[in-house]
Amino acid sequence: GPKVLQIPSHQIIDMGQMVTLNCDPVSNHLYFYWYKQILGQQMEFLVNFYNGKVMEKSKLFKDQFSVERPDGSYFTLKIQPTALEDSAVYFCASSLADKNTLYFGAGTRLSVL
């Protein structure tokens, strides 16, 4: 089936530094999402993105977070600066037009030290 790739699979970073998580969505998909899963907890919605704009975001999507997809390249989640509580697995997803058929990547485990 359609594949969403996330790079890297694991990232370790010092608190206060900037990190960019990369997602290569399914090629013809138009909607992009980030979800966050803290160890032992449920996966939670962060943000969705369509036509170059954030359409909806949750309260977990702090001011230090930003997303973009410049020129059809990677869909990225940037955190600047990082905090200890940002340690989690971040899942990227994409969908075509069918609003709720999401295809997920394998996640990037972010460890903030």
Place this chain on the structure above:
Amino acid sequence: GEQVEQRPPHLSVREGDSAIIICTYTDSATAYFSWYKQEAGAGLQLLMSVLSNVDRKEEQGLTVLLNKKDKQLSLNLTAAHPGDSAVYFCAVGGRGSALGRLHFGAGTQLIVIP
């Protein structure tokens, strides 16, 4: 807001037995229901999805039941095999969550013993 509870967190069954995973949700406006499978190191794979006008759906050894009265969604693997070993998540969304804002259960780690 929507609360989703999933049980059990861990489930071990023998090959050929059935495995049942249940999610309960709180928002009566929930209109979209889905189950995902996550194998080690892989992304979430969509298994099946149903809308609120469907009570039962069967596909390839999987049965999804939706009980709107009790706000309960279940996934039944009718004859589990070792390849079914994975973590399973339910995910639900409301009619208004047009852009993929799904609420996930905490996951069930299923182990199928040969």
